[in-house]
Amino acid sequence: MSNLTTPKSPAIANTTEANLDSNTLKYQIVIVGGGAAGITTANQLLSKDKSLDIAIIEPAAQHYYQPGWTMVGGGVFKLEDTARNEQDLIPQGATWIKDYVTQLDPDHNVLLTQTGKRVEYEYLVLCPGIQIDWHLIKGLKDAIGKDGVTSNYSKDYASYTWEVINNFSGGTALFTYPNTPIKCGGAPQKIMYMADDIFRSKSQVSQRTKVMFCTATAKMFAVPEYCESLEKVVARRNIQVNFKYNLKEIKAETKEAIFDFTTDQGVEEVSINYDIIHVTPPMSAPDFIKESPLAVKSGTSQGWVDVNKDTLQHNVYPNVFSLGDASSLPTSKTAAAIRKQAPVLVSNLLAVRASSSLTGKYNGYTCCPLITGYGKVVMAEFDYDNKPVSSFPFDPSKERYSMWLLKKYVFPWLYWNRMLKGKLFEGDRLKFLRG
Ligand SMILES: Cc1cc2nc3c(=O)[nH]c(=O)nc-3n(C[C@H](O)[C@H](O)[C@H](O)COP(=O)(O)OP(=O)(O)OC[C@H]3O[C@@H](n4cnc5c(N)ncnc54)[C@H](O)[C@@H]3O)c2cc1C
Numbered sequence: 001m002s003n004l005t006t007p008k009s010p011a012i013a014n015t016t017e018a019n020l021d022s023n024t025l026k027y028q029i030v031i032v033g034g035g036a037a038g039i040t041t042a043n044q045l046l047s048k049d050k051s052l053d054i055a056i057i058e059p060a061a062q063h064y065y066q067p068g069w070t071m072v073g074g075g076v077f078k079l080e081d082t083a084r085n086e087q088d089l090i091p092q093g094a095t096w097i098k099d100y101v102t103q104l105d106p107d108h109n110v111l112l113t114q115t116g117k118r119v120e121y122e123y124l125v126l127c128p129g130i131q132i133d134w135h136l137i138k139g140l141k142d143a144i145g146k147d148g149v150t151s152n153y154s155k156d157y158a159s160y161t162w163e164v165i166n167n168f169s170g171g172t173a174l175f176t177y178p179n180t181p182i183k184c185g186g187a188p189q190k191i192m193y194m195a196d197d198i199f200r201s202k203s204q205v206s207q208r209t210k211v212m213f214c215t216a217t218a219k220m221f222a223v224p225e226y227c228e229s230l231e232k233v234v235a236r237r238n239i240q241v242n243f244k245y246n247l248k249e250i251k252a253e254t255k256e257a258i259f260d261f262t263t264d265q266g267v268e269e270v271s272i273n274y275d276i277i278h279v280t281p282p283m284s285a286p287d288f289i290k291e292s293p294l295a296v297k298s299g300t301s302q303g304w305v306d307v308n309k310d311t312l313q314h315n316v317y318p319n320v321f322s323l324g325d326a327s328s329l330p331t332s333k334t335a336a337a338i339r340k341q342a343p344v345l346v347s348n349l350l351a352v353r354a355s356s357s358l359t360g361k362y363n364g365y366t367c368c369p370l371i372t373g374y375g376k377v378v379m380a381e382f383d384y385d386n387k388p389v390s391s392f393p394f395d396p397s398k399e400r401y402s403m404w405l406l407k408k409y410v411f412p413w414l415y416w417n418r419m420l421k422g423k424l425f426e427g428d429r430l431k432f433l434r435g
Helices: 036-048 066-073 158-166 187-200 203-207 224-237 335-353 401-419
Strands: 024-032 054-057 062-064 083-085 094-097 101-105 110-113 118-126 171-177 209-215 240-243 245-251 256-263 266-273 276-278 320-322 366-373 376-382
Touching: 024 036, 024 094, 036 054, 036 335, 036 401, 062 066, 066 158, 066 187, 066 401, 118 335, 158 187, 158 276, 171 187, 171 266, 187 203, 187 209, 187 224, 187 276, 187 366, 203 209, 209 245, 224 366, 224 376, 320 335, 335 366, 335 401, 366 401, 376 401
Parallel strands: 024 054, 024 118, 054 094, 118 320, 171 209, 171 276, 209 240
Antiparallel strands: 062 083, 101 110, 110 118, 245 256, 256 266, 366 376
C-alpha cells in the first residue's frame, strides 16, 4: 500500500485566511463534484472534524439519484422522484462554489473554474463523475429523444424510455452496450428485462417482437456466478444476444443501427433495422481530468484519476485523492461502491493531514442490483477479484422479490438519508447491510 504523506506545497497550508481577492479562493479541502461521491465525502469529513474548511465545486442546481433512472425508464418512478436541490444537500459548514472546474494544476495546488476563479487547496478530492460521449456514435445526438431512440443514461431521456416501451406496438427492440467502461454495468440489461415484461404483458405486441441485446462485451457479466444467472434469464426470455457488437452509428431516417462486429478474422460492419433502440453510449473520464497531470497516462485506465486502488490516494501527488466514477479504481462504477470508498478516502486523507500512516483499505466492493424483470432482482455484490461478497445469508445469484423491494424502496431512502449524509459506512448500525 502506498503511503505518500507530504503535501507538495506547504506554502498554502494556512487556508483559513481565504479570499485574497474576489477571484482567488483558498480552502483546506476542495472537493470537485457534488454528486454521490462529493456530498458523501464532505459529510463524512465534517462528521470527523467540524472545523475543516471545505469547498465543493459543483455546477448543477439539481442532484439526481441516478440509480433511479432505470426505474424511471421502466415506469416505476417519475423523474422528479429522483431529484433534489443541490443546495439542500451541501453540508452545513461547507462552501458551495457553483461552477465548473476547467483546469487542474497540482504542482501549485490550484485549479481554475469556468467563471475565472482560481481556487487554491491544501487537499484535493476529485469526483466529477463520468463523461457521456454521445458524440462518438454518429447520428445519435440528432436521433435521440424521438422516433424510438432513447437512453436511461440521461435525465433528459429516461422518461422517454418509458414512453417508448409502453407505446411499443411490436417489431425489433434493440438494447446496446458500448466498448468502454460505463457507470452501472448492469443498467443496459435491466431496462431490457423490464421492457420485455411490458411487451409480454400485451400478447399482440409480444407475438410481433424480437428483443436483441447487442453488446461489445464477450459475456453477459464479469462475475461468473452472476453471468450464469443472466444467461438463464436471456434464454428464458428468448432474447437474442449478439456479443462483440459495438454500436457506432444510428441512421435515423432508415431506422438502422450500425455496429462493428469483432470476429477472429477482424472487424466487420453489420446493420440491424430497429423499431426502438435503447442506447448505452460510450463513456470516459471528463476531458479536464484526461488533459491534466493527474490522469493515468497510458494503458487500460488511461484518462481516469490515477489513484492507488487500496488507499484512493493519488499515485504521484500525495495531497490528492479520488473516488467514484472518475477514479482509476478497477471496479464497477456504482454509487454502492462509493459507500465503501468514502470512509477509506476520509480516513486516509485525515491520516496524511496528521502525518500518520494510511490504514484505510478499499477491497473493490461494488454492487449492481440486476433487475431481471418487475419484482425480480439478482443482488450482484462483488469485489476486485470478481468474487461475490454478499451482504445477505443466502445465495446472491438467485432472482428474489425481497431484493426488488430493497431496490425500489430501501436503497433510495438509504441514499438520501444515510449515504449522502455521511452516515452509512463501516461501523454503521444498519447491520442488515454488509459492514
Ligand atoms: C441509468 C443508471 C443506472 C444506475 N444504476 C445504479 C445502481 O443500480 N446502483 C448503483 O450503485 N449505481 C448505479 N448507477 C451509477 C451511479 O449513479 C454512479 O456510479 C454514481 O452516481 C457516481 O457518483 P460520482 O459522484 O462519481 O458521480 P456523479 O454522481 O455523476 O457526480 C459527479 C458530479 O460532478 C459534477 N461535475 C462534472 N464535471 C464537473 C466539473 N468540471 N467541475 C465540477 N463539477 C463537475 C457533476 O455535475 C455531478 O454532479 C447508475 C447510473 C445510471 C446512469
